[in-house]
Amino acid sequence: MIRFIAKRLVFAIPTLFAVSIIAFIIIQLPPGDYLTTLMADWASQGGAVEAGTVAAMRDRYGLDQPIYVQYFKWITGILMRGDFGISFDFGKPVTELIWNRLGFSLLLSVLTLCFVWAIAIPIGILSAVRQYSISDYTATFLAFFFLAVPDFLMALSAMYIMSAWFGQSVGGLFSPDYVDAPWGFGKLFDFAQHVWLPVVVIGLGSLAALVRIMRANLLDELSKPYVTTARAKGMSELELLLRYPVRLALNPLISTLGWILPAVISGEIIVSVVMSLPTTGPLLLRSLLAQDMYLAGSLILLISVLTIIGTLISDILLAITDPRIRLQ
Amino acid sequence: MSIMKSTILEVQDLQTVFPTRTGVFKAVDGVSFALNRGETLCVVGESGSGKSVTARSILQIVDKPGRIEGGSVLLTRADGSTTDLAKLDPRGREIRDVRGKEIAMIFQEPMSSLSPVHRIGTQIGEALRIHFGTAKQEQRERVLELLRQVEIPRPESAIDRYTFEFSGGMRQRVMIAMALACNPSVLIADEPTTALDVTTQAEILDLIKKLQQSHGMAVLFITHDMGVVAEIADEVLVMYRGKVMERGPVERIFHAPQDAYTRRLIGSVVKLEKKAEVRLARKPAPAGTLPLLDVRNLSLTFPSGLKAVDDVSLTVRPGEALGIVGESGSGKTTMGRCLLRIYDAQTGAIDYRRPDGDTVDIRTANKATLEKVRREVRMIFQDPVGSLSPRKTVGDIIAEPLKIAGMKGRELNDRVADLMQQVGLEPAWRERYPHAFSGGQRQRIGIARAIALKPRLIIADEATSALDVSLRSQMLDLMMKLQDELGLSYVFISHDMSVIRYMCDRVAVMYRGKIVEVGETDQVVNNPVHGYTRALLSAIPHPDPRNRRIHNRFRYDSVRTV
Numbered sequence: 032m033i034r035f036i037a038k039r040l041v042f043a044i045p046t047l048f049a050v051s052i053i054a055f056i057i058i059q060l061p062p063g064d065y066l067t068t069l070m071a072d073w074a075s076q077g078g079a080v081e082a083g084t085v086a087a088m089r090d091r092y093g094l095d096q097p098i099y100v101q102y103f104k105w106i107t108g109i110l111m112r113g114d115f116g117i118s119f120d121f122g123k124p125v126t127e128l129i130w131n132r133l134g135f136s137l138l139l140s141v142l143t144l145c146f147v148w149a150i151a152i153p154i155g156i157l158s159a160v161r162q163y164s165i166s167d168y169t170a171t172f173l174a175f176f177f178l179a180v181p182d183f184l185m186a187l188s189a190m191y192i193m194s195a196w197f198g199q200s201v202g203g204l205f206s207p208d209y210v211d212a213p214w215g216f217g218k219l220f221d222f223a224q225h226v227w228l229p230v231v232v233i234g235l236g237s238l239a240a241l242v243r244i245m246r247a248n249l250l251d252e253l254s255k256p257y258v259t260t261a262r263a264k265g266m267s268e269l270e271l272l273l274r275y276p277v278r279l280a281l282n283p284l285i286s287t288l289g290w291i292l293p294a295v296i297s298g299e300i301i302v303s304v305v306m307s308l309p310t311t312g313p314l315l316l317r318s319l320l321a322q323d324m325y326l327a328g329s330l331i332l333l334i335s336v337l338t339i340i341g342t343l344i345s346d347i348l349l350a351i352t353d354p355r356i357r358l359q
Numbered sequence: 360m361s362i363m364k365s366t367i368l369e370v371q372d373l374q375t376v377f378p379t380r381t382g383v384f385k386a387v388d389g390v391s392f393a394l395n396r397g398e399t400l401c402v403v404g405e406s407g408s409g410k411s412v413t414a415r416s417i418l419q420i421v422d423k424p425g426r427i428e429g430g431s432v433l434l435t436r437a438d439g440s441t442t443d444l445a446k447l448d449p450r451g452r453e454i455r456d457v458r459g460k461e462i463a464m465i466f467q468e469p470m471s472s473l474s475p476v477h478r479i480g481t482q483i484g485e486a487l488r489i490h491f492g493t494a495k496q497e498q499r500e501r502v503l504e505l506l507r508q509v510e511i512p513r514p515e516s517a518i519d520r521y522t523f524e525f526s527g528g529m530r531q532r533v534m535i536a537m538a539l540a541c542n543p544s545v546l547i548a549d550e551p552t553t554a555l556d557v558t559t560q561a562e563i564l565d566l567i568k569k570l571q572q573s574h575g576m577a578v579l580f581i582t583h584d585m586g587v588v589a590e591i592a593d594e595v596l597v598m599y600r601g602k603v604m605e606r607g608p609v610e611r612i613f614h615a616p617q618d619a620y621t622r623r624l625i626g627s628v629v630k631l632e633k634k635a636e637v638r639l640a641r642k643p644a645p646a647g648t649l650p651l652l653d654v655r656n657l658s659l660t661f662p663s664g665l666k667a668v669d670d671v672s673l674t675v676r677p678g679e680a681l682g683i684v685g686e687s688g689s690g691k692t693t694m695g696r697c698l699l700r701i702y703d704a705q706t707g708a709i710d711y712r713r714p715d716g717d718t719v720d721i722r723t724a725n726k727a728t729l730e731k732v733r734r735e736v737r738m739i740f741q742d743p744v745g746s747l748s749p750r751k752t753v754g755d756i757i758a759e760p761l762k763i764a765g766m767k768g769r770e771l772n773d774r775v776a777d778l779m780q781q782v783g784l785e786p787a788w789r790e791r792y793p794h795a796f797s798g799g800q801r802q803r804i805g806i807a808r809a810i811a812l813k814p815r816l817i818i819a820d821e822a823t824s825a826l827d828v829s830l831r832s833q834m835l836d837l838m839m840k841l842q843d844e845l846g847l848s849y850v851f852i853s854h855d856m857s858v859i860r861y862m863c864d865r866v867a868v869m870y871r872g873k874i875v876e877v878g879e880t881d882q883v884v885n886n887p888v889h890g891y892t893r894a895l896l897s898a899i900p901h902p903d904p905r906n907r908r909i910h911n912r913f914r915y916d917s918v919r920t921v
Contacts, residue, residue, distance in 0.1 A: 264537070
């Protein structure tokens with residue numbers, strides 16, 4: 032088991048390396064760099080900048096060097112010193128900006144995953160056991176409906192409904208009073224009051240895929256001979272269902288963790304912008320618009336790391352739950 | 360048998376139907392029989408005869424959308440109380456109390472009939488928990504006792520293992536232990552030995568018999584093999600297309616069958632008791648003929664260290680059928696695959712004589728030569744479902760090797776039609792897909808594909824094992840007909856000595872990767888030299904209830920003799 036995990040970790044290294052290169056290249060793809068964006072900004076505000084200033088700044092940021100040199104400096108900084116570079120836009124080290132937000136992103140993603148699984152598994156079971164019934168069609172229709180509605184629309188409507196009809200404070204993860212308060216029971220309660228709305232909004236979008244996977248897995252398992260064996264033992268239908276086919280149908284669902292996690296994280300970006308959540312999403316969007324390359328590159332890299340860790344976790348979980356994988 | 364015969368299960372006019380798009384399919388159509396305490400009733404019939412559905416109807420575990428439409432299933436308990444199981448709610452408490460406790464059931468495929476992710480101890484102990492609420496520790500002790508009863512080695516460690524860590528025979532023992540957990544008074548066994556080797560089959564039949572006597576159970580045994588019926592049955596029920604054709608004591612069924620269908624079923628087994636008539640008069644290949652295939656000292660060791668093929672030497676003469684017999688795990692399939700270089704043997708030589716007289720060592724041949732050789736040496740597989748692509752029409756499947764060889768247009772069409780006729784399929788069926796054919800027909804498609812390029816040697820790997828006995832002899836007859844028409848040679852791999860006796864000129868017996876005996880089929884069958892060959896031969900069920908022998912069969916134990 033330890034060897035298996037170690038092997039998986041070793042495999043993750045080249046993947047991360049490739050991701051970092053691709054992230055860097057993509058950020059460089061649009062014409063110009065952070066300074067051209069900055070100049071355009073200044074120019075639109077009526078300011079004029081001397082050509083010498085621009086050249087001096089370009090030299091200071093290292094933007095006049097070839098792209099591979101820039102990449103090399105950035106990646107060695109991360110590996111040697113844990114230094115992700117400087118955000119031009121904020122004028123602060125990237126590390127200072129992102130850790131806090133990364134924590135919230137991760138928390139939000141995990142909560143969303145738990146929510147989606149908790150909803151999708153029972154609905155999937157119901158759909159499979161009552162295949163082609165009204166409840167199957169209703170569940171399927173709703174799941175696809177939420178898949179089809181764009182995230183931002185869902186976020187906006189949810190916020191409108193909550194604030195207009197229920198008078199809840201919406202947007203952000205905390206009430207204004209608690210944003211800068213130290214963690215405590217009150218803050219946690221406030222957080223719980225705020226976090227469920229984005230969790231539901233992001234989660235409903237991923238619901239359809241999981242419901243359909245669970246339904247299809249379970250339909251396969253329901254007709255397997257071991258179900259008949261268990262029935263012949265005299266087990267009640269409900270116990271049988273949960274103990275055997277559902278237990279086996281969960282295994283493929285665990286492996287979906289690897290791709291559901293990135294889907295949740297990218298879905299989170301738009302929702303977070305709309306609901307102004309203190310996660311990495313809005314920061315990434317802003318850094319991309321400003322061509323703030325070190326900030327954007329670091330964010331993409333760290334999100335990829337999270338995804339790879341997610342995949343690793345799903346592999347380990349699968350090995351724990353399925354003896355065929357563990358022992359063969 | 361007791362003198363006082365008391366009926367424990369009485370089925371009256373049972374009807375089980377499956378609604379389909381085109382109407383209602385009557386899988387069981389007015390079946391009646393009685394099962395006596397302590398006796399064995401065999402239900403026999405080909406696949407699709409409704410015998411399995413009958414068994415499942417008793418416990419009301421017919422797969423959806425099947426349902427019992429009429430009739431009664433009366434269970435009489437030792438205290439005299441009776442229940443009509445057919446009237447109970449299939450999901451209700453009452454029928455669940457019967458299942459596993461009073462009537463237990465074992466199934467054909469022990470691999471898929473057990474959950475792969477639960478430990479066997481848990482699966483066996485479950486019945487105890489459900490019916491008696493037995494506590495964990497007590498459960499474990501009872502399960503250990505059950506594992507001992509079904510003779511699973513090292514029960515203390517076996518109890519915490521998973522099904523895939525056991526062999527087929529051991530898995531079936533686990534199933535039996537599970538069925539015995541609550542001391543049922545009726546055991547329904549649905550083809551429990553069909554997926555097993557003959558030697559393993561004999562062991563399982565022994566075990567069931569033994570447990571039946573020690574527990575005083577009545578056994579309802581479902582099988583398609585008349586040989587098995589003759590070995591174990593007290594009473595026999597012959598089914599065909601959902602109807603009972605004949606029922607009676609085993610003596611009468613075998614020695615004075617009333618029904619034509621019963622006679623045909625018995626005939627198909629008896630036919631395999633001896634050499635095929637068309638082969639009786641055949642002269643062996645002249646001694647001087649150069650061998651078509653000359654295998655010398657072939658060895659293959661898997662990376663796990665398992666010596667699958669261990670210093671095997673054999674020859675195949677032109678026009679000859681060489682049988683390779685052995686139980687699963689003996690390395691016979693691996694050896695067959697080495698002959699076509701599907702696996703790479705590490706040492707030895709496979710000299711194949713081309714039509715022009717040159718010999719090629721298949722083991723070391725380069726890619727171009729191998730490609731040519733593979734047109735002349737073809738393979739037929741065991742699984743007639745898995746070896747045909749479900750997305751291609753039968754015509755396309757048969758045409759595939761011809762297309763690779765460059766044939767097209769009208770010529771191709773004609774050739775495919777010829778081939779289909781040759782193997783007994785209507786050329787008009789060429790546009791159909793494999794799923795529209797029965798198992799026997801699918802195997803014919805596989806044969807047509809194999810002979811498409813007019814090969815010289817066919818390696819048939821358990822080609823008839825997945826078929827009902829009645830189809831088996833038909834398939835063997837077809838293969839012999841093709842052999843005579845096309846001058847084919849066969850390497851016929853099988854675990855079943857009777858099919859080899861039926862069609863092969865010579866036979867090699869394989870055991871744990873080694874060839875332990877090789878010779879003319881008649882000689883090996885009548886005067887086996889090696890103990891393992893004797894064990895294999897004596898494990899074949901004998902279709903004569905007056906001469907039951909597998910219980911007194913010869914057992915080969917390599918540990919003792921080595």
